[in-house]
Amino acid sequence: MLSRVADSLYWMSRYLERAEHTARVINIQLNLMLERGSQSEDLDWARVGRSLGMEQSGEDDEDWSAEDLAQSLLHDASNRSSIVASIVNARENARQVREQISSEMWEQLNRLFHAVRRSSPEVWDSRDFLQSIKEGAHLFQGITDSTMTHSEGWQFIQAGRYLERAVAVSTLVGAHFREFHQPAQAGSERVYLEWIGLLRSCTAFEAYCKAYTADVKPERIAEFLVLHPSFPHSIRFSAEALETAIKEIGREAGSRRAARVERIAGRLRATLGFSQIDEIMSGGLHAYLHELLRQCGQVHSALYQTYISYPIEAALEA
Amino acid sequence: MAGIATKHTLPAPFHEYELDDAFDEMVDGGGAVRPHYRHIYEALRELTGEELRRRQQIADLSFLHQGITFTVYGRDEGTERIFPNDLLPRVLTREEWTRIENGLTQRITALNLFLKDIYHEGRILNDGVVPREIIYSCKHFRRQMRGLNVRNDAYVTVAGTDLIRMPSGEFVVLEDNLRVPSGASYMLVSREVMKRLFPDLFRKCGVQPIEHYSQALLSTLRALTPQGSPRGTSEPTIVLLTPGVFNSAYFEHAFLARQMGIELVEGRDLVVHDNFVYMRTTAGLRRVDVIYRRIDDDFIDPLAFRPDSSLGVPGLFNAYRAGNVSMANALGTGVADDKAVYAYVPAIIKYYLKEDPILDNVETYLMSDPSQRKHVLGRLQDYVVKAVGESGGYGMLIGPHSTAEQRDEFRRRVEEDPRNYIAQPTIRLSRAPCFLDGNVQPRHVDLRPYILFGDKVTVVPGGLTRVALRKGSLVVNSSQGGGSKDTWVLD
Numbered sequence: 001m002l003s004r005v006a007d008s009l010y011w012m013s014r015y016l017e018r019a020e021h022t023a024r025v026i027n028i029q030l031n032l033m034l035e036r037g038s039q040s041e042d043l044d045w046a047r048v049g050r051s052l053g054m055e056q057s058g059e060d061d062e063d064w065s066a067e068d069l070a071q072s073l074l075h076d077a078s079n080r081s082s083i084v085a086s087i088v089n090a091r092e093n094a095r096q097v098r099e100q101i102s103s104e105m106w107e108q109l110n111r112l113f114h115a116v117r118r119s120s121p122e123v124w125d126s127r128d129f130l131q132s133i134k135e136g137a138h139l140f141q142g143i144t145d146s147t148m149t150h151s152e153g154w155q156f157i158q159a160g161r162y163l164e165r166a167v168a169v170s171t172l173v174g175a176h177f178r179e180f181h182q183p184a185q186a187g188s189e190r191v192y193l194e195w196i197g198l199l200r201s202c203t204a205f206e207a208y209c210k211a212y213t214a215d216v217k218p219e220r221i222a223e224f225l226v227l228h229p230s231f232p233h234s235i236r237f238s239a240e241a242l243e244t245a246i247k248e249i250g251r252e253a254g255s256r257r258a259a260r261v262e263r264i265a266g267r268l269r270a271t272l273g274f275s276q277i278d279e280i281m282s283g284g285l286h287a288y289l290h291e292l293l294r295q296c297g298q299v300h301s302a303l304y305q306t307y308i309s310y311p312i313e314a315a316l317e318a
Numbered sequence: 319m320a321g322i323a324t325k326h327t328l329p330a331p332f333h334e335y336e337l338d339d340a341f342d343e344m345v346d347g348g349g350a351v352r353p354h355y356r357h358i359y360e361a362l363r364e365l366t367g368e369e370l371r372r373r374q375q376i377a378d379l380s381f382l383h384q385g386i387t388f389t390v391y392g393r394d395e396g397t398e399r400i401f402p403n404d405l406l407p408r409v410l411t412r413e414e415w416t417r418i419e420n421g422l423t424q425r426i427t428a429l430n431l432f433l434k435d436i437y438h439e440g441r442i443l444n445d446g447v448v449p450r451e452i453i454y455s456c457k458h459f460r461r462q463m464r465g466l467n468v469r470n471d472a473y474v475t476v477a478g479t480d481l482i483r484m485p486s487g488e489f490v491v492l493e494d495n496l497r498v499p500s501g502a503s504y505m506l507v508s509r510e511v512m513k514r515l516f517p518d519l520f521r522k523c524g525v526q527p528i529e530h531y532s533q534a535l536l537s538t539l540r541a542l543t544p545q546g547s548p549r550g551t552s553e554p555t556i557v558l559l560t561p562g563v564f565n566s567a568y569f570e571h572a573f574l575a576r577q578m579g580i581e582l583v584e585g586r587d588l589v590v591h592d593n594f595v596y597m598r599t600t601a602g603l604r605r606v607d608v609i610y611r612r613i614d615d616d617f618i619d620p621l622a623f624r625p626d627s628s629l630g631v632p633g634l635f636n637a638y639r640a641g642n643v644s645m646a647n648a649l650g651t652g653v654a655d656d657k658a659v660y661a662y663v664p665a666i667i668k669y670y671l672k673e674d675p676i677l678d679n680v681e682t683y684l685m686s687d688p689s690q691r692k693h694v695l696g697r698l699q700d701y702v703v704k705a706v707g708e709s710g711g712y713g714m715l716i717g718p719h720s721t722a723e724q725r726d727e728f729r730r731r732v733e734e735d736p737r738n739y740i741a742q743p744t745i746r747l748s749r750a751p752c753f754l755d756g757n758v759q760p761r762h763v764d765l766r767p768y769i770l771f772g773d774k775v776t777v778v779p780g781g782l783t784r785v786a787l788r789k790g791s792l793v794v795n796s797s798q799g800g801g802s803k804d805t806w807v808l809d
Contacts, residue, residue: 003598004587095563099572099582103383152600253600307600312591315603 013160421677458652538772590633
């Protein structure tokens with residue numbers, strides 16, 4: 001498979017996962033704000049920005065109202081973290097490889113793109129809009145799995161999705177713990193809602209309750225979102241799916257240089273597989289999440305160096 | 319013949335089928351239906367307008383769903399349009415086709431000899447058959463190609479020659495497209511659609527197949543495999559090089575690549591190392607032997623040609639010159655489809671093949687010749703004036719349909735740069751029946767067959783018939799309101 005095609009499939013998938021994640025986080029945030037009243041809105045939106053991995057806003061941005069930030073996260077095509085930018089980029093990547101994906105995939109992504117371009121509701125009227133993004137992304141995923149050959153290209157789609165998810169959940173969990181995991185806040189009702197919000201942002205509330213009942217404890221939430229072996233939005237699950245995809249790619253491409261990226265992806269999977277929550281918490285959750293993000297970055301770079309933008313000399317040796 | 323108008327003499331759905339002095343593909347001078355159109359004529363009389371409309375819709379949808387669109391330049395982003403396809407086939411007899419096929423084979427053979435000659439010894443120039451200054455002043459002449467040997471001497475591998483039919487019924491060549499001719503995919507897709515819509519008629523008429531085009535193209539490209547390729551000529555790596563998704567013919571590039579089972583690549587997928595061309599794949603670099611390139615000469619290699627090109631591959635020309643990769647078409651073929659050189663093609667055929675041309679040219683006046691220029695500029699309203707290096711219906715004046723201002727403008731341009739223009743008399747293209755507004759009406763058509771030149775010459779029977787869909791219009795280019803129809807050569 002052409003490196004360029006692999007690149008486009010990988011990014012198409014990452015951007016779509018990002019759009020879905022952002023839509024869910026904003027939707028949950030809108031819910032929470034209804035409960036909280038309006039006094040802390042500015043702070044809340046700034047935190048949402050951080051939990052989505054937007055750069056810390058500098059001093060210039062202080063004129064920005066919370067409303068502007070929220071609006072920008074939804075519809076500002078020049079904001080790289082916005083939903084619309086993610087959908088536009090996903091479609092642009094798909095367009096580059098239209099012949100490689102199924103027509104059904106293209107049509108669904110195109111439909112989503114036109115829907116996003118057509119409507120740009122105000123923040124407080126955006127519930128249906130956000131819902132349609134989530135559903136559209138789920139539909140695309142289902143169509144992809146059932147209409148595309150599960151060979152190399154599909155594995156790049158998998159790799160993109162799960163790498164993006166591992167990064168997004170790590171960032172989100174980190175931002176939440178930094179904000180709310182303080183001794184002073186323990187037990188307050190407002191904070192209880194925030195923890196539920198975190199679970200919901202990862203579609204994990206119901207699954208969490210099945211495992212631990214509705215008894216909401218930060219350590220258990222961390223354990224569930226970071227280390228759960230079979231919940232599809234946990235970091236560990238994502239890392240395992242990522243490693244599987246990378247091994248399959250290595251097998252299909254038959255590249256001699258595959259060992260390195262497989263080792264790095266394997267280490268990420270093993271880091272999560274052999275960790276215990278009490279040790280993580282006592283050693284510092286932030287340091288742990290930071291390490292995960294660093295390793296995710298390494299997987300991405302190694303994937304690129306092996307399959308996509310390798311130097312000519314490396315590929316000629318033999 | 320002139321002025322015979324036989325309005326309302328044919329029954330529905332032909333009641334608006336008017337004849338005039340152009341050659342009519344379906345009806346002869348006496349108003350009788352030609353024998354090879356008989357089956358179609360009868361079938362159309364039996365089908366209701368509603369049924370025809372239904373089939374037209376099926377055809378349109380099928381084009382839409384396959385994404386068969388082209389891009390119109392010079393407007394907004396959303397200008398991808400469906401390629402209009404007319405429902406009724408254009409029919410040619412075997413005798414008509416045989417003559418066309420022989421004529422095209424003769425022509426491409428001579429043009430390839432001509433290209434080899436002008437990029438090597440230049441005998442034809444030394445003998446004064448073609449004036450030297452016309453070649454060296456041609457903007458598509460590539461001095462970089464001087465002395466370079468092309469595999470099999472196949473300069474033009476794929477040609478799409480435009481033929482038109484004179485009022486006498488004779489086919490003549492309007493222009494040779496020898497650089498990167500497009501449209502073959504429309505020919506193949508519209509045949510698929512027709513077979514689905516008119517299976518009975520198709521069987522009754524006995525239509526010669528064209529489906530082997532992709533296979534023939536692949537063998538033609540395979541024959542260009544450089545000597546010394548590691549896999550030999552049996553398993554060469556062949557790629558189709560496209561400018562990318564924003565190109566107006568991207569659909570065709572993707573379609574042909576898929577049909578041939580070769581990789582569709584962009585310039586950035588290829589790298590040159592030590593004068594070998596590789597493509598970047600996830601499995602590593604893979605050596606490329608033959609490139610079916612759909613990028614113009616100018617953009618193919620920023621080191622050898624336009625340095626601002628981002629579509630091409632740096633170093634590709636050196637690899638080509640070293641004989642490590644073949645390209646189809648070769649670089650520099652545009653010198654042979656320059657419209658001023660076109661005027662010499664009959665002489666070129668005689669010079670190399672010692673034969674008379676089977677297919678004639680349209681009478682052509684060179685504006686660089688003072689007496690011919692004076693003659694044409696005196697009566698511009700009767701002539702079509704064309705810029706020599708343009709195609710696609712851009713940069714031309716159609717005298718009879720022009721305003722006095724446009725004619726003054728062209729007169730000025732011609733006098734400024736006479737080498738850049740030629741003139742031809744306005745020709746009434748032949749007309750074929752088309753399904754428009756619920757009934758059958760005649761429209762002007764041309765014919766573009768595709769000629770492949772590898773180790774042998776292959777012309778698939780038929781080609782792309784282009785239609786000027788606007789009533790009375792003589793311009794068939796898709797960018798100017800033209801459409802296409804399937805072309806049936808009967809067995």
